[in-house]
Amino acid sequence: MSVLTSLLAASPGDPTNPGGGLGGATSTVTNTFTAPHVEYRALMPMLVVFGAATVGILIEAFLPRTRRYWPQVGVSLAGVVVAFCFVVANHGMAETTAADAVSVDGVTLFLQGTILLLALLALLLVAERGTGLVDLDAFTAQGATTPGSGGERAADAAGLRTTEVFPLMLFSVGGMLLFPAANDLLTSFVALEVLSLPLYLLCGLARRRRLLSQEAAMKYFLLGAFSSAFFLYGVALLYGYAGSVRLSDIATAITSSPHSDVLVLAGVALLAVGLLFKVGAVPFHAWTPDVYQGAPTPITAFMAAATKVAAFGALLRITYVALPGLRWDWRPVLWGVAILTMLVGAILAITQRDIKRMLAYSAILNAGYILLGVISTTSKGVSSTLFYLAAYGFATIGAFAVVTLVRESVRGGSDSGDGGEEDSVTVGGEATDLSAWAGLGRRSPLLAACFTVFMLAFAGIPLTSGFTGKFALFTAAIDGGAWPLVIVGVIASAAAAFFYVRVIVLMYFSEPLREQGAGPIVVVPSPMTTVALTVTVALTIALGVLPQMALDLADKAAYFVQ
Template sequence: MTPLFTAADFFTLKPAIALCSVGCIVLFAEWAFRSRGAAAWVALFGELLTAYALWVHSADVAANGPRFALSNSMTIDGFSVFFGYIFVVSAILAIIISARYMEDEKSNRSEFYALMLFAQAGMTVMAQGYDLVTLFIGLELMALSFYVMVGFLRDELRSNEAAMKYLILGALSSGFLAYGFSILYGISGSTNLSEIADAVASRDLHDPILILAMVTTSVGLFFKISVVPFHMWAPDVYEGAPTPVTAYISVASKAASFALLMRIFLVPLVSAQEVWIPLLGGVALATMTLGNIAAITQNNLKRLLAYSSISHAGYILLGLVAGNETGLKGVSVYILVYMFMNFGVFALIAAMRRDGHAAEDIDDLGGLMGRHPGYAILMLILLLSLAGIPPTAGFYGKYFIFLGLLQAGQYFLAIVAALYVAVATYYYFRIIRAIFLSDGLEPATIAPGLGTKLALVASGVFTLVIGLYPEPFINMATNSILLALR
């Protein structure tokens, strides 16, 4: 009889095990070390362990190629390692900007960091999963941790409300996703992704039950990546959640959901490409339209960034619509640069305060140049990158996606997407104008802690470095996706 749990299984699960066990230790950190700041340090230690486990994974992938474990329900490949690193970096950034913010909100408790690690464990499983059951469990672990984190400011009505909305819409989308999964299981008699791929390939593409499976699965996934018409939760949740959680959701949760989406669409549903490419194209078009146009009228920075992140999700989807190597390369490059630029902006918002409350309006940035020229320049770099203007990293994300679209002959989508960059530039320049040209009458104080400063500088520097010297990062992103999924 073969053993149920082998050394290879343990090796595959190492990042998730590290995160879950350190997460449990974090819960006791405040009590054990008699210090309120201890939890964040223990959580950072957990991130180091995870990064080490991922480094061992990447060495193994480089030497032996992808491997499967736990009865083929989990995998290690370039794809899972790449996303694992994305989650580690965004969790580190989220932890270091949280300490000061949560202290100011009088909610700096150990559970918060534990939840961050548990959410990350879920994301790791989503990136590594190769079976409907593991993917679903990873998604639920991530989502449940996020519901609690969004509502973490217990005495603040906005936070409660955002958590409630996120939970209801998130649970609804999980239900749809699970329904789609159940039909995929019914079609193939297996929950393993490659066996489902074989079963789907042998079916007629216009088989109603296959269409039903595809539609319900897509609805669930579209909710998670917040694209039109399932984007309604994003602005409310982004505005109501504590700012570090907003940053974490907008980057890590979105990256994990894209990892899941790519696994589903590029492994089991790959033979149905001619059905889902027009679907994704239409959704991406609607998403870019609504995201960019709704962002114009927003005055709350977090809400504006929510709409901007909706439109970014539309751009990332276009990489999948292109469906060729350049497009997929664009997806991973985009996710990488999006992490740095978005985290930088949220780190600055987390540091803004007025009369003891978090300040989140565009006007609160008024006259930043006069008072903190350093932060003003950093914001300029990050906002130019979000808009996709050349010397910064954001340009390369969009560049590969547009190139992929042109190579695939999707000229219409490429032109529309390029035009929307102009609209996006308009609302990012509203923020830039507030920073450089207007003097706020009563400026908000910017009081970043050491961690926030580090996060700001790191994201600004990476945004510039990737923009000026992109080759190593692009190679890394390329290897992750192409080698894994082809």
């Protein structure tokens, strides 16, 4: 007999774990309603971001189309910055609030700060509209028009803009802030949906290659819905086992319950499917390359960096707070997942010809590394995971920012149509094929240098953030007794260095592509992308040269409250 019975039979007045589920609520059925205590200060980062998103929707509703862009950019950036200030002001906090639905502790605050910084940089990329000369808007003029139709050209020509991307992105950021902080599985699930749904939509709004983008959105939506269903089924089974969805109650039930483990093992397995899907670990990685390739590049940058931080945050909290008693059951499974993720990511990345797909497989590979920190189950493992997530996030946003600037050139642009401008060259979509990147170092040394920094960081070369992060992760994994995984990790790193360095060699030592005179061109962005690029390069180098401050911060942040 499982605990389910005692739960179903909970009598009025039986104070079984208040807040733990419907069973606990029986004691409160009286005529007076006591409102839960909510510590608003702890929730402020989320509330500010959701508030800014709502203001953004009001802007959409009341301002004329042509005057929405700057208010949207201002509100979004201000919202994220203010939320970040609240995170900083909350430092050292260790409490649960809103009827124990949210726990604000070191890990939460570190990850929330990271997510907000990444969101700030990604917002700069999303807000990029180019200088007066070239239009670099990454989003479609009108999502509803059929790709390639006259309506699409008309909407482009009319200068329509999809400014709704700003509130949608803020909603997603809000969900990401909550996901690593959620202290019960139900809140986790709601946060997962809040962060995912806007991303599904944003993926389908690319300006160029719209069919690919819509396919990506559809794929991401369907697979994401499946993974959410798995997650929810896992939650249901764990509720049946522990009689509660609170992480600490599940931990107690696991250590004290004399019942059969079938329910909890099945529940954890299904939960893991949902989480590993979001982090893009093998064998749940199949969506990653297609979605990363199809989505508008600023959204890819945001998704690759911030979603990974949020999902790994949730994975850390669930494994460290709810499942320490099951360590010997889930660790071998995650060992397998980590090995597969690292090997598949490294090997398939070598075969890619498209830069965005290559970065997608690199994201899978990095998910494998980060799993090492989760597996180590030490406080060192937590802090190294936190550090690596930040280091990886900044480098990823920077790398995708570079991708947005290397464009195809279209000779004698069909848009202009004027006879006299037959020789003019207009800027096309992103030149994502690797052959287009040949000789980039000669045409645009600065941009190539930036990309080189990110590639070296991904490859884990000393004096970049990637080296510090990987060193911390591998040390933590050895401390946790996972040395075979570290060996696999080093082998995967060596294989990965091959394709990262290949891009560098291609940029500096190959002849530029000049066939039909339509080689790729490097566009000059507005200050937005320039700032994002500068900050990410600076952080990537700073975290490699002087990592101690950030490492200390991650060390201090590596504590959970229940």
